[in-house]
Structure formats: C-alpha cells, structure tokens
Amino acid sequence: MLDATQTQDNLLEVNNIEVIYNHVILVLKGVSLSVPKGRITALLGGNGAGKTTTLKAISNLLASERGEVTKGSILYRGERVADLNPAALVKKGVIQVMEGRHCFEHLTVEENLLTGAYTRSDSAAVKRDLEMVYEYFPRLRERRRSQAGYTSGGEQQMVAMGRALMSRPETILLDEPSMGLAPQLVEQIFEIVKAVNEGEGVTFLLAEQNTNVALRFAHYGYILENGRVVMDGDAAELRENPDVKEFYLGMSDEGRKSFRDVRSYRRRKRWLA
Numbered sequence: 231m232l233d234a235t236q237t238q239d240n241l242l243e244v245n246n247i248e249v250i251y252n253h254v255i256l257v258l259k260g261v262s263l264s265v266p267k268g269r270i271t272a273l274l275g276g277n278g279a280g281k282t283t284t285l286k287a288i289s290n291l292l293a294s295e296r297g298e299v300t301k302g303s304i305l306y307r308g309e310r311v312a313d314l315n316p317a318a319l320v321k322k323g324v325i326q327v328m329e330g331r332h333c334f335e336h337l338t339v340e341e342n343l344l345t346g347a348y349t350r351s352d353s354a355a356v357k358r359d360l361e362m363v364y365e366y367f368p369r370l371r372e373r374r375r376s377q378a379g380y381t382s383g384g385e386q387q388m389v390a391m392g393r394a395l396m397s398r399p400e401t402i403l404l405d406e407p408s409m410g411l412a413p414q415l416v417e418q419i420f421e422i423v424k425a426v427n428e429g430e431g432v433t434f435l436l437a438e439q440n441t442n443v444a445l446r447f448a449h450y451g452y453i454l455e456n457g458r459v460v461m462d463g464d465a466a467e468l469r470e471n472p473d474v475k476e477f478y479l480g481m482s483d484e485g486r487k488s489f490r491d492v493r494s495y496r497r498r499k500r501w502l503a
C-alpha cells in the first residue's frame with residue numbers, strides 16, 4: 231500500500247489493468263504503474279510489449295481499435311478517467327503525443343503548433359506559448375513557414391511535441407519519440423524533454439524501446455514484457471542493474487533475449503516474494 235503522501239505525489243496511477251483487443255486478444259495482463267508529479271517516468275520494453283496499448287488505455291484511445299480495459303482502474307489526480315474522451319482529458323491536463331508523429335502535412339509548422347491551442351481563447355497567452363515552444367525548439371522557429379509534410383522526421387517529432395505543449399499540459403504521454411531517428415537527433419529530442427520537464431514542470435510518461443537513452447533521461451523506469459511489468463526502479467538503479475545490462479546486450483545481438491530468460495532476475499524475484 232502507498233501511504234497518503236506518496237499517493238498525493240502521483241498524478242497518474244494505473245492499477246492492475248487488463249486490456250483486450252477484439253474481445254479475445256489479452257494484451258495487458260495486469261499492468262500497474264505510478265507517475266509522480268514533475269518527474270519523467272519511462273515505460274520500456276521491446277516490440278509488442280504493450281507500451282502503446284498502456285498509453286492508449288490511459289488516454290482512452292483504445293475504442294477506435296476495438297480494444298478495451300476489462301479490469302483494473304486508471305486514476306488521474308485520484309479521479310477515474312475511464313469515461314473521459316481524449317478532449318476531456320486534455321482539459322484535465324493530459325495529452326498524448328502519438329507514436330509516428332502525426333502532423334497536418336499541408337499546414338505549416340506554425341499552423342500545426344497553433345492547432346494545439348485550439349481550445350484556448352486567450353490569444354496573448356497563446357502567442358507567448360508559441361514563443362515558449364520556439365525557445366525549446368529553435369529548429370521549429372527556423373522552419374515555422376515550411377509545410378510540415380516536407381520537414382524531416384526529427385522536425386515532425388518536434389512539431390508533434392510542440393503542438394502538445396501548446397495545450398499547456400500538466401502531463402505528456404509521449405510514445406516512442408526516438409522512433410526512426412538518428413542517434414544524435416534522439417539525444418537532442420531527449421534533451422528537450424528534460425528541458426521542458428525542468429523548465430515548465432511538465433510530467434512525462436514516456437514509452438521507449440530505446441532503453442539506453444530513456445534511462446539516462448528518465449527518473450524512474452518500468453520494464454514491460456509481454457503485457458506485464460517485469461521490473462521497475464529508479465533509472466540510475468536500472469542502468470546499473472546487471473540483468474538490465476544483460477537484456478540490452480541480448481537486444482543488440484541477433485535474436486533478442488527475453489527478459490524472463492535472465493535467471494538472476496527470477497532468483498531475485500523469488501527472494502522478494
């Protein structure tokens with residue numbers, strides 16, 4: 231059990247959720263996690279582990295994919311959010327940046343950013359926030375008049391993140407920001423996540439396959455495999471954990487090793503049980 235102070239610090243709590251697609255395919259098998267205010271929490275794991283499904287369960291985007299949460303609960307500031315559509319969730323301060331960056335290709339970079347503020351009527355504040363986004367993403371200022379569809383993958387990732395920031399969120403659910411980007415750009419994107427976290431106090435739940443970079447920037451991490459959390463801990467601890475290291479090595483070799491195959495983890499788990 232969490233004590234009262236811990237609960238208060240957690241903006242988001244996912245309690246033992248199960249998700250089923252198409253009424254039959256059980257994809258999340260009891261996932262629990264907590265996202266403390268002002269922190270960067272990483273949700274790690276390989277292809278198909280259930281990261282995107284977890285984020286979509288939180289932001290209520292599963293219905294369009296014939297998915298549903300069949301067990302457990304999701305609380306934001308202690309309130310159930312299961313019945314809120316994504317727009318209502320944005321009003322509560324939670325916004326998701328989808329995997330694969332979705333920009334409005336025919337709009338300019340700046341027009342894309344402004345769509346993120348469509349619910350807001352305070353135009354002076356919107357203008358200030360646009361300036362704030364350009365401070366974090368100088369590249370977007372340079373490209374402000376370019377058609378978004380013609381910008382690079384990295385720039386589109388920045389547009390997607392910048393647009394999310396324009397809604398002045400308290401929490402950003404960020405899905406796989408490193409996807410398809412060169413290492414140097416990945417580094418740059420994560421530097422910006424850190425700067426936004428520190429500068430604006432925005433809380434992040436970050437889904438990433440790139441465990442290595444995510445654990446350098448996140449405060450805490452959860453490792454998902456096959457729809458279950460197999461390990462969690464402070465990012466610094468996870469980085470030094472021999473099992474996690476072995477898992478990476480396995481990932482870089484041909485034929486990724488399953489985290490469950492790492493024996494000492496199982497042993498440790500038995501001790502803890």
Ligand SMILES: Nc1ncnc2c1ncn2[C@@H]1O[C@H](COP(=O)(O)OP(=O)(O)OP(=O)(O)O)[C@@H](O)[C@H]1O
Pocket residue numbers: 251252255257275276277278279280281282283284295296297329406439
């Ligand atoms: N709409 C869907 N219908 C049926 N099964 C789905 C659907 N979406 C995802 N799945 C399955 O759910 C599992 C988890 O997928 P999910 O996209 O959540 O994984 P992920 O961790 O985000 O992976 P990746 O790193 O590749 O993005 C996978 O086995 C996937 O095939």
Ligand SMILES: [Mg+2]
Pocket residue numbers: 281282283329405406
């Ligand atoms: Mg995914």
